Amino acid sequence: MPACEARRPHRVKRRGGADSLDRDGRQADHPWRIVGRRRVEETDVVVVGSGSAGSALAGRLSEDPRIRVTVLEAGSRDRNPWLHVPIGYAKTMYHPTISWNYATEAEEELAGRSVPWPRGRVLGGSSAINGLIYIRGQPEDYDHWRQLGCTGWGFDDCLPYFRKAERQERGADALHGADGPLSVTDLREKGVLERAFIDAAKELGYPENPDFNGPEQEGAGWYQVTVRNGFRCSAATAYLKPALKRPNLRVITDAHVERILIEDGRATGVVYRVGNQTRTLKASREVVLSSGAIGSPQIMMLSGLGPAAHLAEMGIEVHRDIPGVGQNLQDHLQARLMYRANQRVTVNERMGLLGMAQMGAQFAMTRRGPLSFAAATSGLFARVLPQSATPDVQFHFIPWSADSVKEGLHKFPGFTVSVCQLRPESRGEIRLASTDPLAKPRIHARYLTSETDKQCMVEGVKLAKRLAETRALGRFITDRYSPPEDAPEDDDAWLDFVRRTSGTIYHPTSTCRMGEDDAAVVDTQLRVKGVGNLRVADASIMPTVVSGNTNAGCIMIGERCAVFMTRAA
Template identity: 75%
Template structure:
């Protein structure tokens, strides 16, 4: 049988970091199993390429939630990366760690050693900050974080609108204070996407320190006598197994990690029995506690030809952008899923920002349908710390079947109120002098929609969706219900750890990629110190 020392399941944000760092240990054999293919599609490397890859039939898992009770029964598309680099290869590139208070809250929940000050060295270790090193940022790590190469008048107008409304300017959302308006930093290096695989795995593979097996769909974790000893997986129609002499690290993400755990016999006993799966260990909370950031997108027709819409819908515009990017690695093809941002408080009880805005200098009803034919832009707002909790369960014992997931968005009054107030604030930003100068008309929700709570909630329910940050289905904690302990070891199973967004006790206040990479860094260190 094939053998290695450590098997890492998944090459996403955390998995790549785990494998890359473990490969630095002399003599340690590290093997990564990735369900997708290598990242050969050129759109995976062009920053704006996420619009082409996020719903790609082979590069994304293309999940769908079950009908959401508070959204009129709508099923929400949930793309997740199924390619080398995982979701870090198809995400919107924005680098946000979250608030220090998020991690301090984890510590308060029993996650000793996971306060912000505990995590900060690992954020710094991972980072190659273009602006240079500081007490908060690293400059020698593998993950490039850079300022946007091109910004644009529309995005600047959004920042000016926030300042006009009294919000402070913020030149570093990953500084000591998150609140305010400013430019996002992105995971881009020399004009190309810097995925976790680019940052961690590829250098290790080039040096011959990591073995990568692609198109490897994991079917279960092999367990003998309460100890993880390997992984069963499928390549095409061929069933394979690989033994792990040291550890198995599960980095499948908030959807696939609980699915693989349940397929392996870990999870709610009644649910496993219903699926006909032998129970290795009853874990009632596995797959529960699912959290995600819900977003509403307000869209506007621009009064000037200053958006990306008109360029994409013109052969001349497309050619110009392509040539500009090819020659200079600049221009609209370097845009992330948000250029400018705002973190704000909209609920009176919030001590720190409770909503995040992404300003996007283009507009579309859906990514699949393409950009609108007229100049336009989008103001996206999402709630940062939702109270709503969903779950992931199996739909079938067949490992090739997609799991079931329901987020239960907007299932609490606080969540509904927060999104309503966030949408109202988006409208106030649009009506400012700074941004209003660029607006011809409101496209969504539309001028006919009043500013009432009822109208805004109706709009949010009818049109909102995920901002692609599912977490917390294999939560970390010190209590008996937690799936992993504070060193990411699965409770009741030896030599098995989970490292990805699923272990977050609560979702962080912002984009999740940076936090996942930090988790991967820490997991590798736990394994190194356990040797």
């Protein structure tokens, strides 16, 4: 049993195949009745999705005993053991049931390729399958939100909620909290190759940064991770599971929400599916969508809330014309340079049967070794464009190499230097492919449609090449695997490399954008404009994607939404 789950909740098997959970295996007091052939349940607040924001929101709301909270999660319980081992994301990210396994439409600027977009479909959402890296983004990101009209969302406004969420291993200070539910810890394993990457950045003039969430983001250093006692600390582990002892919180898994009920211009509940059974869950207070940058706009559009022309095209009755739903999609694109190592200092060479047995034993006894690794160990935030006042690229140094997660690690010692642009200008959209709630929507990421984005990615991979050529890192390299050593290296060739090989780094945002302008979907209290009793709380409300990994920002959003709602109760 993972140490961060001191007491694993029991489950109560309900008719239709769903799990209804409380901490001691009891059904929480949420009455239901039968209307015709449909079960109708009642609660105060419905939270759709148990991901980073949804878990934080539900856990905090349930602290008020006056509010009955029901969480609907389309995925299953987090029983798979790989969900709790840090390196397990390699096993779960493309799992047939644990991941949604989305994919973009053919991307014109990426040589017509469709890019896989895994998202978590399990208790904890994407926080259960992500790379565990804890990055808030730059203070300037949130100050920019405020400048865009999101009053109350500057960094100074958000910082108390970051601190409230955080259980920082290093202790509390002006920027960090130590008493929150989300464990943030240092890496247990710091290898010589990962240290060499930091030294390579210093050799090029970048400072060593002991805390990417400190006063400055720029520089090279070690990532911190959401791990507790050696095991993954997902948002569900941090917030939901400890709260299941409360009689006013219920979590229903395997519950796929089909649509929001809209009556007289306000949300009154949701219709959801469990197996072949359809149920209605009425909400006396509010419905909150926390289904992510893909799921939340999809559910809104299926409910008649979105761009009227698109809804009419799909044959959906329009309850409210909200043009911004599904628009403004942003994501971080990553390009990866891979190298063959001349020493046995990577994970690749440990992947034989004996090596895997040794890694398993090491983790079981010490919580160390490769199984304790996050998606990256050390990293660098840097500026590559002359007009950038703050870092515009992020590097993830990865002490292994693979053509894809599905294909497994290379048979030779190898490592990866990944670079992503932090503030893309390109914008995409989410559109319905069908009125079937189980059908995946159409994702148009529209990567590299901005000249600035192309320039930034090219300069980013050129910096990655320079890092590999330093004395600190170069002494470990035999040759470059991708792109090959003999590949052309002018700017056009690097751009072609990015087009042919790049992919998501799993940070989609902004499809239900917050703001006060007419194109915004939610206001600064996260209330959907023009629809009563409906809010959105997840990455989709970000006006712009933050400069780094998005999990911490989503948890902060959940924390803030809970405060908005309890003040309104």
